[in-house]
Amino acid sequence: MSDPIPPTIEWQDGSVRLIDQRRLPDELAILECRSVGELCEAIRTMAVRGAPALGAAGAMGVALASVTGEPVEDAARRLKATRPTAINLAWGVDRTLAASDPVAEAQRIAAEDVACNRQLGAHGAELLPHGSRVLTHCNAGSLACVGYGTALGVIRAAHEQGRGPSVWVDETRPVLQGARLTAWELSRLGIPFRLVADAMAAGLMAAGEVDAIVVGADRIAANGDVANKVGTYGLAVLAQHHNIPFYVAAPVSTLDRETPTGDDIPVERRAADELAELAGRRIAPAGTEVENRAFDVTPAELVTAYVTEEGVVSRPGDLPI
Amino acid sequence: MSDPIPPTIEWQDGSVRLIDQRRLPDELAILECRSVGELCEAIRTMAVRGAPALGAAGAMGVALASVTGEPVEDAARRLKATRPTAINLAWGVDRTLAASDPVAEAQRIAAEDVACNRQLGAHGAELLPHGSRVLTHCNAGSLACVGYGTALGVIRAAHEQGRGPSVWVDETRPVLQGARLTAWELSRLGIPFRLVADAMAAGLMAAGEVDAIVVGADRIAANGDVANKVGTYGLAVLAQHHNIPFYVAAPVSTLDRETPTGDDIPVERRAADELAELAGRRIAPAGTEVENRAFDVTPAELVTAYVTEEGVVSRPGDLPI
Numbered sequence: 001m002s003d004p005i006p007p008t009i010e011w012q013d014g015s016v017r018l019i020d021q022r023r024l025p026d027e028l029a030i031l032e033c034r035s036v037g038e039l040c041e042a043i044r045t046m047a048v049r050g051a052p053a054l055g056a057a058g059a060m061g062v063a064l065a066s067v068t069g070e071p072v073e074d075a076a077r078r079l080k081a082t083r084p085t086a087i088n089l090a091w092g093v094d095r096t097l098a099a100s101d102p103v104a105e106a107q108r109i110a111a112e113d114v115a116c117n118r119q120l121g122a123h124g125a126e127l128l129p130h131g132s133r134v135l136t137h138c139n140a141g142s143l144a145c146v147g148y149g150t151a152l153g154v155i156r157a158a159h160e161q162g163r164g165p166s167v168w169v170d171e172t173r174p175v176l177q178g179a180r181l182t183a184w185e186l187s188r189l190g191i192p193f194r195l196v197a198d199a200m201a202a203g204l205m206a207a208g209e210v211d212a213i214v215v216g217a218d219r220i221a222a223n224g225d226v227a228n229k230v231g232t233y234g235l236a237v238l239a240q241h242h243n244i245p246f247y248v249a250a251p252v253s254t255l256d257r258e259t260p261t262g263d264d265i266p267v268e269r270r271a272a273d274e275l276a277e278l279a280g281r282r283i284a285p286a287g288t289e290v291e292n293r294a295f296d297v298t299p300a301e302l303v304t305a306y307v308t309e310e311g312v313v314s315r316p317g318d319l320p321i
Numbered sequence: 322m323s324d325p326i327p328p329t330i331e332w333q334d335g336s337v338r339l340i341d342q343r344r345l346p347d348e349l350a351i352l353e354c355r356s357v358g359e360l361c362e363a364i365r366t367m368a369v370r371g372a373p374a375l376g377a378a379g380a381m382g383v384a385l386a387s388v389t390g391e392p393v394e395d396a397a398r399r400l401k402a403t404r405p406t407a408i409n410l411a412w413g414v415d416r417t418l419a420a421s422d423p424v425a426e427a428q429r430i431a432a433e434d435v436a437c438n439r440q441l442g443a444h445g446a447e448l449l450p451h452g453s454r455v456l457t458h459c460n461a462g463s464l465a466c467v468g469y470g471t472a473l474g475v476i477r478a479a480h481e482q483g484r485g486p487s488v489w490v491d492e493t494r495p496v497l498q499g500a501r502l503t504a505w506e507l508s509r510l511g512i513p514f515r516l517v518a519d520a521m522a523a524g525l526m527a528a529g530e531v532d533a534i535v536v537g538a539d540r541i542a543a544n545g546d547v548a549n550k551v552g553t554y555g556l557a558v559l560a561q562h563h564n565i566p567f568y569v570a571a572p573v574s575t576l577d578r579e580t581p582t583g584d585d586i587p588v589e590r591r592a593a594d595e596l597a598e599l600a601g602r603r604i605a606p607a608g609t610e611v612e613n614r615a616f617d618v619t620p621a622e623l624v625t626a627y628v629t630e631e632g633v634v635s636r637p638g639d640l641p642i
Binding site: 187196278281283 | 517554612
């Protein structure tokens with residue numbers, strides 16, 4: 001059976017083809033990048049986003065340079081500078097840089113991603129009792145990876161195992177990855193869901209309508225602290241207050257042994273317009289100052305368990321870091 | 322000195338004139354309602370909103386009926402049915418219904434609102450040490466009242482007293498009252514502020530960048546539980562977790578002695594389009610199911626203090642209910 005969601009990013013005939021996520025859910029359009037510059041722009045503008053997908057994008061960027069004849073070290077530096085928080089980007093770049101055949105390595109990384117997410121999903125699904133109502137934030141689905149997804153991979157595996165999960169989808173302002181991307185994926189997969197504003201999650205928890213929270217990660221520090229889409233930390237505090245399990249699903253490539261704690265993770269600030277404008281229309285008064293932190297950091301003690309392709313661990317010390 | 326923000330709602334020559342808040346911040350347009358039906362539609366579509374403003378709107382609706390010759394009891398019923406959560410609406414309707422001169426009573430209610438908010442603001446300002454960074458949610462400003470504001474009245478009074486407050490403005494999805502209305506008011510008042518997505522508030526608290534949270538209320542139950550714009554409850558839990566004071570500012574007309582606890586407060590569900598569309602553009606895939614609860618309930622134990630025109634009380638039992 002073919003996957004109802006096409007691959008997020010693919011190497012094809014010397015170019016990188018990716019789903020242009022800026023245009024979802026309106027249309028499923030493919031963007032072709034033929035140079036490192038084009039790919040960097042696609043990453044910066046979030047045509048492609050999500051930590052594992054950025055790992056593959058970084059890898060394919062180095063592969064592109066090796067094919068186009070652009071200086072590879074320079075390409076690596078430019079790719080890494082596009083977005084600072086997700087560690088997978090640097091991981092994909094470095095792994096490909098060290099390989100003798102960058103094109104083959106980039107394709108290997110892409111193939112591994114899907115296999116790894118399927119394993120991760122199978123492990124995580126066991127955490128979800130039958131009929132679980134799962135809340136997720138942002139998009140940690142197929143579109144955040146090459147395929148299948150991490151947090152949504154867990155939900156998808158539970159669905160495939162007949163556990164009948166349903167999903168609360170946080171819309172995830174400002175870029176609306178929940179409303180635009182997660183809703184689109186769940187629709188395609190036939191998994192029941194309801195969309196809510198981010199600020200509605202707390203009330204759902206208080207009403208006993210959330211059985212588990214599953215999110216992805218952009219980087220996990222050596223002590224288990226988790227950087228993820230802004231809003232994740234608040235959900236973790238609320239989960240603890242309501243005694244709801246809070247799970248982080250991410251491939252091992254998201255673990256960063258070089259970064260001791262969450263305080264050491266760089267948090268990207270993005271442009272004011274992401275908040276002050278919508279679809280080209282200004283929603284805040286002219287001159288409004290905006291604070292737009294794209295990520296926040298959840299301390300390890302708020303994480304009930306980490307789900308990776310190697311299994312489920314509840315203590316950060318047991319992570320394969 | 323004239324107020325930089327015109328009155329939200331006024332009685333003039335037998336009609337109700339109100340700022341059409343659907344068109345802010347793009348333009349300051351006045352909507353004139355000449356019948357109870359027109360006013361009910363303005364309330365339902367949130368051309369006028371905010372608990373104290375709805376109190377005045379309810380009062381003026383009864384006054385309108387008395388002038389146009391529409392059956393007054395029927396008008397009262399229709400006005401109360403427009404929005405179920407804010408108790409001030411029913412309060413304004415009932416008070417005007419019981420008066421011998423409905424027009425004079427409605428105008429009295431409007432005048433009292435501004436005076437009451439100035440008193441409330443002066444009391445609340447004393448809770449804010451110099452240079453406080455105050456987070457607020459939704460709009461509990463002049464636009465939520467006839468004038469001056471409740472939560473924003475506290476901040477405005479602190480500003481007028483030279484306490485130099487600055488404000489974190491939650492954009493407040495789905496209707497963006499923070500981005501559209503609170504930002505507009507603070508701009509006009511010259512009070513420094515920064516706009517954030519609702520899900521960013523937790524990270525600001527963790528970073529020590531929030532000194533106090535001040536919000537309004539749509540209804541306060543007899544036990545002190547507070548119904549307010551969805552997202553308020555989550556902020557209260559987060560405030561407790563970070564040891565940040567959480568203040569509720571509301572006139573005594575928001576207190577509802579007939580409703581024992583927050584569980585008894587009806588929470589309005591609004592249309593899916595408020596979430597699935599933004600600024601007229603669809604943001605979620607077609608067919609997306611939406612849960613759109615407009616309010617949530619904050620238990621009294623999470624409220625550090627209540628600010629009313631009669632003063633500041635920290636125990637709900639001390640409220641003038």
